[in-house]
Amino acid sequence: MEEPREPHVLVLPFPAQGHIKPMLCLAKLLAAAGLRVTFLNTHHNHRRILPRGPSSPPSSLLRLESISDGLPDDHPRSLERIEELLLSIKTAMKAALREFLVSKSAEPPVTCVIADGIMSIGIDVAEELSVPAISFRTFSACCLWTYFCIPTFIHEGKLPFPDDDLDKEFHGLLGAEGLLRRRDLPSICRSAIAINLYRYFMDETIAMTRACALILNTFDALEAPMLSHLATIFTDIYTIGPLHALAVKSHVGHFSGRSESVGSLQMEDRxxxxxxxxxxxxxxxxxxxxxxxxxxxxxxxxxxxxxxxxxxxxxxxxxxxxxxxxxxxxxxxxxxxxxxxxxxxxxxxxxPQEEVLAHxxxxxxxxxxxxxxxxxxxxxxxxxxxxxxxxxxxxxxxxxxxxxxxxxxxxxxxxxxxxxxxxxxxxxxxxxxxxxxxxxxxxxxxxSVGPEGSSSKNLERLVKNIRKIGQTS
Structure with a gap:
């Protein structure tokens, strides 16, 4: 009988600070729980993040690795040129990810991929290699639920907006009746957004449903109504936020006053x-x-x-x-x-924003x-x-x-x-x-992040299920 494989999680963030930070927090928490974890950045962001605080992982079980995003070193990777980054992710970076996973770079073999919710290349490559994938959307449950409802809004003729009156009430989002104006919808609903960007993010949202589970950086008491709607799409949801607070409570935090915040790509002025x-x-x-x-x-x-x-x-x-x-x-x-x-x-x-807000x-x-x-x-x-x-x-x-x-x-x-x-x-x-x-x-x-809190318990459940995945893969 074949021996169970050692659990090895690959964490793949979208290459931007707001995505890297919560996913690196999660990687540290999983490593602290005894799982082997590889955090896979782009070369560009790996160089920016390594010289500072996060260079020393919480245990030998966490490796910080990188692959190319396919763009030249002098590319700004800014919002103004995001379409170039997104195209390169889908092509060059996807090929680099596949090469990383099939080479000796990913030893022992990866048994689970946790991919950012707008990095469906992680799900694509995981499926090619018969490895289970989990999707981690780094924004709110209320926004994710809205994204999933956008195709219905289009079918019903509510999008695109028929005129420029953004103060008009918007109806039809379950769980938010009487709450929204047009201007309150995510920015991809506005006519100024490029159609190819709109299609990219909607395709990425649909791709998430191919994952075996969903992770969200939120907590049950904050977004219970939206989570109940998302449960009609995902059979297994892990709400484990606020992740930065859970990391501190779990003693893998970074609030020492001497190091950079987890995932920071900027040099902090203390x-x-x-x-x-x-x-x-x-x-x-x-x-x-x-x-x-x-x-x-x-x-x-x-x-x-x-x-x-x-x-x-x-x-x-x-x-x-x-x-x-x-x-x-x-x-x-x-x-x-x-x-x-x-x-x-x-x-x-x-x-150092967390310290500033706590002052x-x-x-x-x-x-x-x-x-x-x-x-x-x-x-x-x-x-x-x-x-x-x-x-x-x-x-x-x-x-x-x-x-x-x-x-x-x-x-x-x-x-x-x-x-x-x-x-x-x-x-x-x-x-x-x-x-x-x-x-x-x-x-x-x-x-929520206390010993008996919902997020702490959900993290324990996530770790347990990742171990099971490793035993059965």
Whole structure:
């Protein structure tokens, strides 16, 4: 009788920081549970991530490896040129993945592939090699359910929108009646999105159903209604979030104050923590629009004046590549001017976000509503002003404001008057009301990652089932 194979999990993230971070957290948790894990980055991101904190895995069971994404080294891999990256993933990177899995690089042989929900090449190659695949979608359950409903909306004539009125109510999403406007749907529903991008993401969503299970970085108490709808599509769902909090509770976290955050592709400026130490309790507005979003000079100045006019100290993460469509030299000059340190404001290229949100001086979070940032705000108990731009961010922000009631939704506008008003509402006028909701939601997130919490139990169940897969493959 053939001996059972040793469980060996390949974790394949989409090559962007917001995807790498939660999937690397999961890889560390699986390794800490005794599974052999290979985390497979692209060469481009592997070089960026290795010199810093995550270079020392939690155990010898976790290997950090890489393959080519098929693009030249000097390619920017930016949102503006994402179609080139997506095409290369489907062709060159898929071939490199197949070669990696059939070569000696993947020893012992991989028994399970955990592929990002927009990396169906992982499912494709796993099927070719008769290896079970699990899909991990790194955004919210509410957004994933919406994605699955989009073909129905198209069939019913609700998409594309017949006119440009984005404030019109949108009906038909089960579990969200009376909640949505057109502008609250994911960005792929807007007419400005390129049709080939729309098709790519819809094809990737459908491909997820070929996986044997679904992993989500959320927790049961936060998104129970949407999870119940997803259960009609996936027979096996593992909700194991917030992953960054679960990693800390499981003692494989990274909150040492001396290393880079797990999955960070940016060099963190820790001087902002010293600046926060000098600020009053709950007085600071923390501003970050994530690792990909770019803004125009006009938007930048509207935010700047709105924040200055509200009279609150603020810490703003403003990447060197954050200004859209401007002369590089002019952009650098403007950023240099804004980054001059003053008593009530601090601007940095990148910050240790989880530590910032946990700092006693921070009282509000102006965010792009990326799912990692949303969960980090919830765990830290910091109310949010949402300015979503792409993908899942539009629907996340609606849930923040109207379902969980832990923040305010400012989508599609950023004039200085609105920014000032929103900050005053969050930090003063509606503070008590919003903080009451946030305290409840934050406590539920903490419970979920506790020893008897739903996410902890689901992680145990996932590890057990991966071991079974290894025994039967």
């Amino acid at each position: 001087s902002c923590m010293v600046w926060l130490n000098s600020q009053a309790s709950r007085s600071v507005v923390y501003v970050s629009f994530g690792s990909l979003v770019k803004i125009t000079v006009d938007q930048l100045m509207e935010f700047w004046h709105g924040l200055v006019n509200c009279g609150r100290p603020f810490l703003w993460v403003l990447r060197e590549d954050a200004i859209l469509g401007e002369n590089e030299e002019k952009a650098r000059s403007l950023l240099s001017e804004l980054k001059v340190v003053s008593e009530g404001r601090r601007v940095v290229d990148w910050a 006693a001086a921070v009282g509000g979070f102006l965010t792009h509503s990326g799912w990692n940032s949303t969960l980090e705000g919830i765990v830290a108990g910091i109310p949010m002003i949402c300015w979503p731009r792409i993908a899942d961010q539009q629907i996340n922000s609606r849930w923040v404001s109207e379902v969980w009631k832990i923040g305010l939704d400012m989508k599609d506008t950023c004039d200085r008057s609105t920014v000032e008003t929103m900050v005053r509402l969050l930090m003063d006028d509606k503070k008590e009301e919003i903080m009451k909701s946030m305290a409840r939601i934050s406590a539920l997130s903490s419970d």
